[in-house]
Amino acid sequence: xxxxxxxxxxxxxxxCSFIHEKxxxxxxxxxxxxxxxxxxxxxxxxxxxxxxxxxxxxNVALIANQTSLIHKTHIVxxxxxxxxxxxxxxxPEHGFRGNRDNGAHIKNSxxxxxxxxxxxxxxxxxKPRNEQLNGIDILIFDIQDVxxxxxxxxxxxxxxxxxxxxxxxxVIVLDRPNPNAHxxxxxxxxxxxxxxxGLHPVPIVYGMTIGEYALMINGEKWLKNKIKxxxxxxxCENYWHSTEFVLPVxxxxxxxxxxxxxxxxxxxxxxxTVISVGRGTNRPFEIIGHPSYKNSKYTFTPKSMYGSxxxxxxxxxxxxxxxxxxxPLPLNSLNLKYLINAYNTLNEKTTFFNxxxxxxxLSGNKKLREQIIKGLNENEIRKSWQEDLNKFKQxxxxxxxxxx
Numbered sequence: 001x002x003x004x005x006x007x008x009x010x011x012x013x014x015x016c017s018f019i020h021e022k023x024x025x026x027x028x029x030x031x032x033x034x035x036x037x038x039x040x041x042x043x044x045x046x047x048x049x050x051x052x053x054x055x056x057x058x059n060v061a062l063i064a065n066q067t068s069l070i071h072k073t074h075i076v077x078x079x080x081x082x083x084x085x086x087x088x089x090x091x092p093e094h095g096f097r098g099n100r101d102n103g104a105h106i107k108n109s110x111x112x113x114x115x116x117x118x119x120x121x122x123x124x125x126x127k128p129r130n131e132q133l134n135g136i137d138i139l140i141f142d143i144q145d146v147x148x149x150x151x152x153x154x155x156x157x158x159x160x161x162x163x164x165x166x167x168x169x170x171v172i173v174l175d176r177p178n179p180n181a182h183x184x185x186x187x188x189x190x191x192x193x194x195x196x197x198g199l200h201p202v203p204i205v206y207g208m209t210i211g212e213y214a215l216m217i218n219g220e221k222w223l224k225n226k227i228k229x230x231x232x233x234x235x236c237e238n239y240w241h242s243t244e245f246v247l248p249v250x251x252x253x254x255x256x257x258x259x260x261x262x263x264x265x266x267x268x269x270x271x272x273t274v275i276s277v278g279r280g281t282n283r284p285f286e287i288i289g290h291p292s293y294k295n296s297k298y299t300f301t302p303k304s305m306y307g308s309x310x311x312x313x314x315x316x317x318x319x320x321x322x323x324x325x326x327x328p329l330p331l332n333s334l335n336l337k338y339l340i341n342a343y344n345t346l347n348e349k350t351t352f353f354n355x356x357x358x359x360x361x362l363s364g365n366k367k368l369r370e371q372i373i374k375g376l377n378e379n380e381i382r383k384s385w386q387e388d389l390n391k392f393k394q395x396x397x398x399x400x401x402x403x404x
Contacts, residue, residue, distance in 0.1 A: 042239075044176060045069075047234055048078075054232065055085075060087060061089070062086060062140050063090045080114065088116055088136075091120055091122075122156075127159035138172060139160060139171045148264055149206060149364065154200075154210075155199050161229045164229045170230045170231075177243055180262065182241055182242045183333060184205055186389075187367065188388035193364050197362060214233060215233060216396070220395065240404065254285060255284070257286065259329060260285035263327065263331070272360070273343075274290060274348060275288050279307075281300050281305075283300070287324070290320065300317075302315070336382075343372050367384065371384065
């Protein structure tokens with residue numbers, strides 16, 4: 001197993017009034033040693049000697065949230081302490097503090113201690129507007145990803161790069177390990193299913209860091225009108241895609257454990273169905289259930305709580321499965337078993353998939369939904385996406401900064 005370093009406290013407060021309430025695994029580690037040569041992985045944002053020269057004398061804007069830590073110090077505090085001319089902060093879904101519900105409307109604000117404008121990049125303003133970038137020379141992106149196509153921080157990265165290209169602004173991505181970088185799996189997204197939960201023709205699990213992904217966006221000319229942005233990626237040191245990485249802070253309110261992060265690529269597909277993924281409990285994305293799923297002994301009752309004010313089946317008893325208990329880490333593939341079983345078990349087959357077909361946006365195509373309805377088994381479904389998956393793997397190779 002990987003050895004541990006850097007113990008962290010349960011609550012971390014910063015001078016910019018930036019507080020996140022909960023770490024992933026209480027009082028556990030930030031980074032673990034690389035099993036290949038027993039070295040310590042160093043994150044891109046920790047390599048200040050690599051990016052501070054770019055910032056000298058420049059007006060800087062930051063894309064950040066509660067994950068943007070340099071050891072125990074938030075990058076906002078770090079840059080300000082070094083007299084960097086930080087002008088504003090852009091925040092992704094869940095906000096600057098990372099404590100807002102999924103899909104919640106987030107207003108722009110002013111940080112009370114630093115006076116920095118906090119601009120939301122969610123809702124109507126997903127892409128920085130020209131006036132919001134006026135006078136900015138450099139955009140720094142420092143946000144923890146979890147390696148699933150439908151995690152919206154990837155779309156935020158896309159729109160930041162696009163706006164930067166249109167305004168001749170240099171983008172610096174401070175790279176970070178991807179906790180699900182050790183495998184590649186799932187259907188590749190089709191053009192007719194593009195949305196904020198998937199903008200690019202990649203599989204659900206793509207096996208790349210956020211920096212590698214940024215290089216791919218640029219290199220494959222996925223930005224509007226095939227423009228490219230002036231991009232620099234500050235690489236991690238002593239990192240491989242197989243490196244185990246335990247996040248110090250929950251990347252979003254409902255990913256509160258390393259197990260939930262590992263299960264997220266498989267269980268998030270349920271968000272396009274009538275099945276609950278445990279929002280409104282202390283175990284989101286570790287469990288699944290429904291009030292009518294009564295052949296199961298496992299039960300839970302969603303409540304209004306931090307990160308989930310109005311969860312599905314609020315105050316209703318749900319019967320279901322403790323998925324975490326049945327799937328010890330590490331996980332090396334998507335798991336469709338629970339999705340297929342749930343569809344076959346519930347009597348409500350005509351309403352199993354949500355009417356808005358959000359499931360298709362999550363899966364990246366309409367084919368997976370149709371395959372489940374037709375009764376295909378997991379192996380048959382997997383075979384259907386292998387050709388596209390192999391093509392993506394060839395594209396991926398061009399942009400890798402680290403070995404698998």
